[in-house]
Amino acid sequence: MIYIKLKHLIAAAAAAAVLIAAGISRSTVQTMAPGNTAVKVPIIMYHSVLKHPGGDRYTVPLTGLESDLKYISENGYNTIVFRDLIDYVYEGTELPENPVILTFDDGFYNNYVYVYPLLKEYDARAVISIVGAYTDMYTENQDTNANYAYLTWDTAAELARSGVIEIQNHTYNMHSVSGSRQGCQRKSGESEEEYRIALTDDLGAMQKKCEEKLGAAPEVFTYPFGLVSSESIDIVKDMGFKASLSCTEGVNDISRDPEGLYLLKRCIRTPDKSLEEILRTIDN
Numbered sequence: 001m002i003y004i005k006l007k008h009l010i011a012a013a014a015a016a017a018v019l020i021a022a023g024i025s026r027s028t029v030q031t032m033a034p035g036n037t038a039v040k041v042p043i044i045m046y047h048s049v050l051k052h053p054g055g056d057r058y059t060v061p062l063t064g065l066e067s068d069l070k071y072i073s074e075n076g077y078n079t080i081v082f083r084d085l086i087d088y089v090y091e092g093t094e095l096p097e098n099p100v101i102l103t104f105d106d107g108f109y110n111n112y113v114y115v116y117p118l119l120k121e122y123d124a125r126a127v128i129s130i131v132g133a134y135t136d137m138y139t140e141n142q143d144t145n146a147n148y149a150y151l152t153w154d155t156a157a158e159l160a161r162s163g164v165i166e167i168q169n170h171t172y173n174m175h176s177v178s179g180s181r182q183g184c185q186r187k188s189g190e191s192e193e194e195y196r197i198a199l200t201d202d203l204g205a206m207q208k209k210c211e212e213k214l215g216a217a218p219e220v221f222t223y224p225f226g227l228v229s230s231e232s233i234d235i236v237k238d239m240g241f242k243a244s245l246s247c248t249e250g251v252n253d254i255s256r257d258p259e260g261l262y263l264l265k266r267c268i269r270t271p272d273k274s275l276e277e278i279l280r281t282i283d284n
Contacts, residue, residue: 016060016279018060018141018278022037026246027235029096030077038253038254038255039088039095039099039253040251040252040253040254040282041080041095041099041100041101041102041251041252041253041254042100042101042251042267042279042282043101043190043245043252043264043265043266043267043273044068044100044101044102044103044266044267044269044278045104045105045175045247045266045267045268046060046065046102046103046104046105046114046115046118046269047059047060047104047108048106048110048111049065049104049108049110049111049114049115049225050058050062050110050114050146051062051063051114053271054258055271056271057271057272058159058268058270058271060269060270060271061271062114062118064271064274065115065118066118066122066127066187067274067275067276068102068269068274068275068276069121069122069124070122071166071274071275071276071279072100072122072124072275073122073124075279076097076098077098077099077100077279078096078097078099078100078273079098079099079100079102079124079125079126079284080095080096080100080101080253081101081103081125081126081127081166082101082127082166082168082219082220082242082243083166084099084217084244085099085101085243085261086242086261087255088254089168089254089257089258089260089261090242090258092256095222096139099281101118101126101127101183102124102126102127103126103127103128103129103222103245103266104126104127104129104234105119105128105129105170105222106129106130106131106150106170106175107128107129107130107131107134107135107150107151107156107170108146108147108148108150108151109138109144109145109146109149109150109151109152109155110147110148110149111128111159112151112155112158112159113146114146116159116162116164116165119165120164121166125163125164125165125166126164126165126166127165127166127168128154128156128166128167128168129167129168129169129170129218129220129222129245130150130151130168130170130174131150131166131170131171131172131173131224132150132171132172132173132205132206132209132210132258133172133173133175134150134151134175134259135150135151135152135153135156135209136209136242137150138150138151138152139152139153139199140244142279147257148237149162149277153213153214156213156214157213157214157215160214160216161214162187167210167214167218168219168220168221168222168245169170169203169207169210169218169220169221169222169270170221170222170224171183171184171202171206171224172202172203172204172205172206172209173201173202173205174202174224175212175224175225176224177225177227182225182227183223183224183225183226183227184203184223184229184232185200185227185228185232186189186229186231186232192231194196195229195231196231196252197237199232199235200235200239203221203235203236203239205237206218207239209258218241219240219241219243220241220242220243220244220245221236221239221241221243221244221245222244222245223244223245223246223247224244226247226248226284228246232272233262236262237262242258242261243261243262243264243268244261244262244264245264246263246264246265246266247266248263249264249265249266249267249268250265250267251265251282252264253265267282
């Protein structure tokens with residue numbers, strides 16, 4: 001069995017994210033008020049969380065995550081998930097003051113070991129976007145090493161039932177930049193129809209798997225490495241996804257327009273930039 005190693009994937013994701021990053025918006029985070037129809041929503045992007053990260057720039061130490069959650073708790077921020085954002089846009093329901101979304105990409109097993117208990121302790125919620133092929137692999141081999149393993153379907157189902165974690169689609173098996181296809185982008189020489197079939201088949205397989213194993217199909221698609229093809233935008237919409245996540249840095253100004261839920265911006269949380277620093281930058 002060939003295990004997918006943590007550092008290789010984090011480094012690739014980090015490199016792609018840095019290339020497309022556009023700088024954090026300095027817009028003020030708005031508080032919802034009666035009659036207001038838009039709200040600033042920062043979305044924070046994490047990956048792996050470990051007690052001893054070992055110098056990996058995109059793996060946050062456990063103490064750092066706890067500091068983030070403590071800051072949220074003590075400074076009037078409220079964690080929401082994408083179901084809340086979708087309901088705000090489509091149903092007109094209100095959002096809490098100072099909403100923030102915490103996202104964890106790839107579905108590392110350490111999200112279950114370390115992140116989940118801390119979220120419960122601080123009465124917070126978060127979103128984990130999982131890769132189906134990784135979840136299948138680690139369901140089969142039952143390797144639960146927090147340093148590199150990925151969630152199994154049983155642990156993903158536990159998280160989905162908890163009310164603390166929302167599970168979203170990060171492709172079934174398009175999380176790679178080492179082959180002819182970069183993430184889920186259209187390949188060179190691939191016709192538009194061939195691309196539509198390939199992307200629809202992959203995302204559809206993941207939707208079906210989640211419905212079978214978790215009881216519901218995800219409503220949000222998270223682009224691997226933030227790599228987007230122009231054709232993918234309509235494909236994702238046509239498949240029924242209500243929102244999609246990019247790796248472009250910035251803060252989202254969400255109105256009642258459903259189009260504003262696609263290619264949502266995120267702010268990357270690295271070990272050398274705390275959530276407090278990110279939110280203070282946004283707030284100034």
